[in-house]
Amino acid sequence: VQLTRLRLRGFKSFCDPTELEIAPGTTGIVGPNGCGKSNLVDALRWVMGEGSPKGLRGAEMDDVIFAGSAARPPLDVAEVALGVQGPVEGPLVLAPGERAEILRRIVRGQGSTWRIDGRDVRQRDVHHLLADAAAGARGASIVGQGQIALVVDSRPDERRRLLEEAA
Amino acid sequence: VQLTRLRLRGFKSFCDPTELEIAPGTTGIVGPNGCGKSNLVDALRWVMGEGSPKGLRGAEMDDVIFAGSAARPPLDVAEVALGVQGPVEGPLVLAPGERAEILRRIVRGQGSTWRIDGRDVRQRDVHHLLADAAAGARGASIVGQGQIALVVDSRPDERRRLLEEAA
Amino acid sequence: ARERLLAVLAAVEGHFRRLFVQLFGGGRAHLRLAESDDPLTAGLELEAQPPGKRLAHVSLLSGGEKSLAGLALLMAFFLARPAPLCVLDEVDAALDDANVDRFTALLAETARVSGTRFLVVTHHPLTMARMDRLYGVTMAERGVSKLVSVELAEAVELRATA
Amino acid sequence: ARERLLAVLAAVEGHFRRLFVQLFGGGRAHLRLAESDDPLTAGLELEAQPPGKRLAHVSLLSGGEKSLAGLALLMAFFLARPAPLCVLDEVDAALDDANVDRFTALLAETARVSGTRFLVVTHHPLTMARMDRLYGVTMAERGVSKLVSVELAEAVELRATA
Numbered sequence: 240v241q242l243t244r245l246r247l248r249g250f251k252s253f254c255d256p257t258e259l260e261i262a263p264g265t266t267g268i269v270g271p272n273g274c275g276k277s278n279l280v281d282a283l284r285w286v287m288g289e290g291s292p293k294g295l296r297g298a299e300m301d302d303v304i305f306a307g308s309a310a311r312p313p314l315d316v317a318e319v320a321l322g323v324q325g326p327v328e329g330p331l332v333l334a335p336g337e338r339a340e341i342l343r344r345i346v347r348g349q350g351s352t353w354r355i356d357g358r359d360v361r362q363r364d365v366h367h368l369l370a371d372a373a374a375g376a377r378g379a380s381i382v383g384q385g386q387i388a389l390v391v392d393s394r395p396d397e398r399r400r401l402l403e404e405a406a
Numbered sequence: 407v408q409l410t411r412l413r414l415r416g417f418k419s420f421c422d423p424t425e426l427e428i429a430p431g432t433t434g435i436v437g438p439n440g441c442g443k444s445n446l447v448d449a450l451r452w453v454m455g456e457g458s459p460k461g462l463r464g465a466e467m468d469d470v471i472f473a474g475s476a477a478r479p480p481l482d483v484a485e486v487a488l489g490v491q492g493p494v495e496g497p498l499v500l501a502p503g504e505r506a507e508i509l510r511r512i513v514r515g516q517g518s519t520w521r522i523d524g525r526d527v528r529q530r531d532v533h534h535l536l537a538d539a540a541a542g543a544r545g546a547s548i549v550g551q552g553q554i555a556l557v558v559d560s561r562p563d564e565r566r567r568l569l570e571e572a573a
Numbered sequence: 574a575r576e577r578l579l580a581v582l583a584a585v586e587g588h589f590r591r592l593f594v595q596l597f598g599g600g601r602a603h604l605r606l607a608e609s610d611d612p613l614t615a616g617l618e619l620e621a622q623p624p625g626k627r628l629a630h631v632s633l634l635s636g637g638e639k640s641l642a643g644l645a646l647l648m649a650f651f652l653a654r655p656a657p658l659c660v661l662d663e664v665d666a667a668l669d670d671a672n673v674d675r676f677t678a679l680l681a682e683t684a685r686v687s688g689t690r691f692l693v694v695t696h697h698p699l700t701m702a703r704m705d706r707l708y709g710v711t712m713a714e715r716g717v718s719k720l721v722s723v724e725l726a727e728a729v730e731l732r733a734t735a
Numbered sequence: 736a737r738e739r740l741l742a743v744l745a746a747v748e749g750h751f752r753r754l755f756v757q758l759f760g761g762g763r764a765h766l767r768l769a770e771s772d773d774p775l776t777a778g779l780e781l782e783a784q785p786p787g788k789r790l791a792h793v794s795l796l797s798g799g800e801k802s803l804a805g806l807a808l809l810m811a812f813f814l815a816r817p818a819p820l821c822v823l824d825e826v827d828a829a830l831d832d833a834n835v836d837r838f839t840a841l842l843a844e845t846a847r848v849s850g851t852r853f854l855v856v857t858h859h860p861l862t863m864a865r866m867d868r869l870y871g872v873t874m875a876e877r878g879v880s881k882l883v884s885v886e887l888a889e890a891v892e893l894r895a896t897a
């Protein structure tokens with residue numbers, strides 16, 4: 240499977256619709272402190288299934304919805320969509336090069352819903368689709384800010400868990 | 407009280423006698439990764455009374471003794487001395503401007519001993535001398551590598567403990 | 574003892590609110606004791622809102638914002654109750670250049686006002702440039718550290734080689 | 736399943752030992768399963784000795800050395816078993832310039848060999864310079880993030896202003 244793009248709306252500081260292309264090779268993301276770089280990383284974690292608000296620096300899951308700014312009111316809905324490209328064997332079947340979009344949506348006070356290409360699905364369907372891809376939300380394939388030294392500083396069993404999620 | 411200089415010998419990567427002057431104002435310490443900057447910080451913590459090897463990145467206290475290098479054999483003794491300057495009210499009494507030196511020494515397999523100006527003392531004498539100075543080993547007045555975000559990320563009771571040790 | 578503690582905390586709070594605005598160029602922050610408990614043991618609650626943003630949990634702040642807020646709080650303590658020594662090990666690692674500039678200006682000011690001596694471990698040339706003096710640590714002989722007084726140009730050079 | 740796991744781990748170990756020497760310019764490192772346990776649940780033990788130094792607990796390594804060793808291990812996993820995506824959020828924060836240079840060279844090589852796509856958040860100009868493309872995140876309107884494609888010169892500029 241390939242992960243090809245990320246689209247956000249109403250997610251943390253990205254209140255306006257935003258699209259990030261995930262092209263082959265290396266893509267740098269830069270900007271001053273507090274401008275939203277780690278929020279993009281959180282969006283990726285979230286759409287890949289992150290279940291814990293703490294894993295996204297929040298106290299409750301509604302904390303990922305745009306809370307407003309000096310000039311803009313808060314929103315009640317946040318959406319993040321992840322573009323994927325086959326081959327994928329299941330539960331969604333995609334031929335090589337065939338594209339689909341996983342969408343996670345949260346409504347304030349009502350929790351998250353999931354869709355693949357507009358069709359309602361359950362969180363575990365998305366989890367299965369990505370599990371093979373070693374790209375789950377808690378995987379070491381996302382190394383959060385301040386986390387890289389943990390690979391060395393953890394106990395053997397913690398280290399194994401950290402690294403296994405990437406393999 | 408003023409803290410005026412640090413001297414090391416056999417402590418971690420500082421196997422040769424080393425002296426660091428602690429002058430008024432700001433002193434920068436620079437150098438490549440792994441050259442010994444944080445080891446200097448550990449030396450300061452240690453001579454001010456750090457009791458936990460984990461607080462110095464070790465597994466046991468003997469880990470602070472120079473373990474050898476490709477070209478040099480391990481040592482069996484480590485010493486760090488801290489120069490202090492009065493006024494100090496007790497248990498050691500120092501007039502304003504009067505100087506003394508606190509020394510901590512560890513012998514492999516035999517634990518630490520303490521001296522002030524060559525006279526044997528107990529660890530708690532050193533602790534009392536420095537306690538007033540809000541400069542104890544665990545104080546927030548030493549902010550270790552990677553620790554500054556903890557002030558914000560800790561729970562209210564942890565945050566209080568962190569900051570109280572500096573005040 | 575309770576009055577003395579509350580007095581010190583009030584002084585810290587005053588400095589902290591001012592330093593936060595100074596470092597963030599605006600916004601507001603708040604430090605207070607947890608309500609329900611005895612002031613001698615109550616936890617310290619923290620709120621912080623960078624300029625133009627809306628207040629939420631401090632946990633949502635960015636890595637650099639947390640470092641900066643933490644530094645404002647730390648310096649507030651030194652201004653309220655000076656200690657002889659403060660050691661900072663790479664506290665500027667998460668800061669962008671603009672914030673390193675503001676932080677080092679605050680550091681210089683705190684050193685001047687409180688009389689506290691600072692030891693500042695850093696890889697950042699802007700921080701080095703603001704120090705009163707510089708020491709370099711080298712391992713010309715592998716595994717053996719050596720301390721030497723350096724000038725700014727040498728210090729910047731040191732960080733680029735290994 | 737046990738054979739497959741042991742085979743993958745052997746591949747990871749092979750890459751890790753080689754990458755460690757590549758990143759540290761020498762020395763040696765070792766990754767193995769904790770002896771006493773079932774390979775399917777045993778912990779992973781790590782030893783690392785930078786060149787010229789004597790082997791002790793990995794906890795004694797410096798901040799930069801731990802980052803570098805962690806990155807060698809991570810890249811070893813991607814070489815042994817490529818994943819479609821890897822996101823790195825400021826993993827170069829503790830590295831000096833020489834190590835940023837070695838790390839980014841390894842990153843570029845791993846991307847090429849394994850086909851893994853990398854998203855790399857960074858404040859470091861050397862890292863930016865090695866990326867295939869750059870996006871800038873700005874908050875021209877306070878509290879509202881905006882993503883925009885940028886060139887290297889603009890990216891370096893972005894980090895210096897706020």
Ligand SMILES: Nc1ncnc2c1ncn2[C@@H]1O[C@H](COP(=O)(O)OP(=O)(O)OP(=O)(O)O)[C@@H](O)[C@H]1O
Nearest residue numbers: 251272273274275276277278304305306635636637
């Ligand atoms: N739900 C939300 N609504 C609006 N703004 C939010 C929300 N959640 C977080 N933020 C804001 O996002 C900012 C943090 O963004 P982020 O962590 O992405 O910064 P960053 O670019 O990674 O910075 P750094 O370089 O310091 O790590 C904070 O200032 C926070 O106030």
Ligand SMILES: Nc1ncnc2c1ncn2[C@@H]1O[C@H](COP(=O)(O)OP(=O)(O)OP(=O)(O)O)[C@@H](O)[C@H]1O
Nearest residue numbers: 418439440441442443444445471472473797798799
């Ligand atoms: N007892 C010891 N004997 C010899 N060397 C030691 C001992 N303890 C630690 N070291 C060495 O000291 C080095 C770490 O030094 P230190 O943490 O001071 O580096 P640093 O200058 O802070 O680097 P960084 O910029 O990466 O944080 C390690 O390579 C370690 O092997």
Ligand SMILES: [Mg+2]
Nearest residue numbers: 277384635636
């Ligand atoms: Mg960040």
Ligand SMILES: [Mg+2]
Nearest residue numbers: 444551797798
């Ligand atoms: Mg260090």
